[in-house]
Amino acid sequence: GLRLTFDLTDLEAGFRLLPVILGMLVMSQVITDVVNIAQPIERLQTSFRSMFMSLNDLKKLWFNLLRSSLIGTWIGVLPGIGGTTAAIASYTTAKNFSKNPEKFGTGTEDGIVAAETANNAAVNGALVPLITLGIPGSVIDVLLLGALIIHNLTPGPLLFQQSPEIVYGIIAAALIANIVMFIFMLAATPLISKLMYVNRAYLMPAIIVFCVIGAFSQGNRLFDVWVMLGFGIVGYLMQTAKVSTGPFVIGYILAPIAEVQLRSGLMFYDASYLPLITRPVSLAFLVIAILTMLWPFLSKLKIRSSDE
Incomplete structure (x- = not known):
């Protein structure tokens, strides 16, 4: 049944994912920039070589x-x-394990490497369920799945036997695409970086317009626009209180998936939670999750003890 709708028909479909993400990650930053719009933008002196990692950077960031x-x-x-989600999860993990978490959000190399590496890795990782099981891992993979079906190809284990050249062609295309994107971004990055110095009085209204269009277009509901604005305020308050919005977004994305899978597991095991701790795989993930949550506190205790 429906939960927490408060007899409002707009809440029967819940808060849609896109307005929530736009509010928490984009509108919250827009509000922050508007509040700090009087602050001058620091211009950095950059060069073509500065776009590449040095050996020292690689040693620090490997x-x-x-x-x-x-x-x-x-x-x-x-x-x-x-x-x-991969970028947010990786960024949050890097921040939690960093010795200088206060630098995250200021353009630190650790944050950029964490987010962009995970984002790129997720694209290739999404091909695994598509090729092996016929389950698209992302929206783009849905289009690729449709293209394969149009050509009478059924993704799955049999694809490796019946059309191995297609499988290896997809893998090769993924590698070539990364090389092409690398070359393209080398040329485009100097132009893209100039957006940093655009007057925020002109930039912010354009961003708000695109956010409103994006939130409204998903369900053609004005309610979604208000949801986006509401979560934008929540995200701004969280940033003001030095609370990361990343974990909230990850939880909002994964919670419905986790709930469905938990219910399926409980039905299979007669409503027993014991398999969560008796099965080695689930127990390992629980231990990793607990250690990840405790790590920031243990790190602070270690730093305090070393200072004393």
Whole structure:
């Protein structure tokens, strides 16, 4: 049955995902920028070589790079979640494990590497369920699935036997696409970076218009626009209180999926929660989740003890 609708028909479909994400991640930042619009924008001196990682950067960031790649690939394999969630999850993880979490949100290299690496890794990870099981891992993979079906190709285990050249062609195309995008971004980055110095008085209204159009277009409801604005205020208050909005967005995306899977598991095991701790795989994930939650507190205790 329906829950927490408060007899409002607009709430029967719940808060749609896009307005919530736009509000928490975009509108909250817009409000922050509008509040701080009088502050001058610092102009940085950059060069073409500065776009590349130095050996020293690679030494400092290799673990973050590897961890973010694994997070992005793993989340990409899970159907329907996408690169945005992977980027947020990786960014939040990097922030929690960082010795200088206060630098996140200011353009620190750790945050950029974490988010972009996971985002790119998720794209390739999403191909795994598509090729092996015929389940699209993202919206783009739905189009690829449709293209395969149009050509009388059925993604799944038999595709490796019946049309191995298609499978390896997709893998090769993914590799080539990354190289092409790398070359394209080398040329485009100097132009894109100039957006940082556009007068925010002109930029913010345009962003708000696109957000309103995006929120309204998903369901053609004005209610979704108000939802976006409401969550934008919530996100701004969270940022003001130094509370990260990333975990909220991850929870909002994954909670419905987790609830459905939990109900399926409870039905299979006669409403028993014991398999969550008796099965090695689920127990391992629970332990990892608990350790991840405790890690920031343990790190602070370790720092305090070392200072004393």
